[in-house]
Amino acid sequence: MSNTEPQAAPQQDENHIIAERRQKLAEWRQTGAAFPNDFQRQNTAGKLLEVYGDKAAEVLEATPVEVSVAGRIMLKRVMGKASFVTIQDLSGRIQLYVTKEHVGEEVYTAFKHWDIGDIVGAIGTLMKTRTGELSIKVTGFRLLTKSLRPLPDKFHGLTGVELKYRQRYVDLIMNEETRFTFTARSRIVQSIRNYMCHHGFLEVETPMLHPIPGGAAAKPFTTHHNALDMKMYLRIAPELYLKRLVVGGFEKVFEVNRNFRNEGLSPRHNPEFTMMEFYEAYADYKSLMDFTEGLLRHAARESLNAETFDYQGRELDLSKPFHRLSICQAIQKYHPDITDAQLADGDWVVQKIEACGEKVKPGGLGSLQLQLFEACAEARLWEPTFIIDYPVEVSPLARKSDKNPDITERFELFIVGREIANGFSELNDAEDQAARFLEQVKAKDAGDEEAMYYDADYIRALEYGLPPTGGCGIGIDRLVMLLTDSPAIRDVILFPQMRPE
């Protein structure tokens, strides 16, 4: 509990519609039956439509089907002594036919004052209307929850973008597409779990509160542990803990959970986001690329029943083998005029980056080539493409290539111009890792806020021996964006970060 003074309830916006509904609630309370919780719901709208939607009116009349449903009133059409009400439950919508004759005068009169948004329970028998719509002829009708706030315009719905994210509950009530996106997200995550478990990976949970942030180049959120009186960080990546588990003998592990990075908001960035990271002993970055390809195809198949689909109006095909290009090959793919000699010339590359309108961060040739790639090629990689041969200086946790000590056995996967995954053969040489950490510490001292800390316990773990291992992280939010055709990360996160109201 907080030790600050208790605060008054924050002032909510009120208006005459809310006042009217509060009055109705007050009258309902007078009856002593407000907010009941004993209604027995036996059926859902979707299932009833599925099972009885095709039955003829005569059949439903000859053998009456008793049902009980509950849900939120979405539409209400009162016509004298008979009315139609459309209610919505998690499975869909169904129409109720409510008559004074069948529910009685008292209930019918009360019902006429119920509002769109109220949650009701109804019992009755199935019927077909004149137009053949499956409906429920209601014989018992109860108000279960009074809704005090009016829902958005029943025709236009909720279109205010800000409201949609701030009041996701309203968005979910009003928009089928939103409900679909988040049920799809659940299916995608489930399919990934199934795939991992099916391939013998163990799902684990590692700390989110880190004494030393590590595993990625990013600014962490900081917090404080009172009892231990120590500074702590919300994790920016689970990587170093997962590799400790591989040291411990859990040779195939994965974790699906949140990372936190203290960075700006954008259509592709939320300060907390979900990653799936996995590590496999005796695998290398090449086998990880194959595995990642299979995983993404599986997720697409499970959630969309297809490996080819449209993203933002343009076709995306996950069924074909993903492209594999080095950083320089990717640059040259979109700029065939650029020669190998030019790419090997640091001064030339710097000029080219500036010509693309980007600021150049100081670094070695590999880093400069990477910056040029980011400036002129990355966004154009629509089809799934693994970019390989990342320079050592930007890959402090990756194993060096045996062929070229300046590059690592690392890849990043790009789809529709966005980074989706990042993986590499892990650096399991404790002494090399210690040296790389020292380089990072030097960079941090020189002002690089995203440089890594020296993690002595991680070095100690490596000193016990990490088998040759491959590891990869997949951005779940961005994957869900792809598979649900969502343009912004906020569309696939239920409660995205917003500026306070």
Next chain:
RNA sequence: GGGUCGGUAGCUCAGUCGGUAGAGCAGCGGACUUUUAAUCCGUUGGUCCCGAGUUCGAAUCUCGGCCGACCCA
């Protein structure tokens, strides 16, 4: 950080030349026993984002600020 567009009733939006606020939906009252965004009649409801300025007069023009969307970096 820069640019563009926007902020008016609970929701979706109009608002002319600067002349004192409008529609549909929702709400309220009434009619209506097969509606489908039901319909029909009547009716309530406004910090026109905030502040300053210009003006006899500002939702409207000017400046500053806040918030949002999109684009650029």
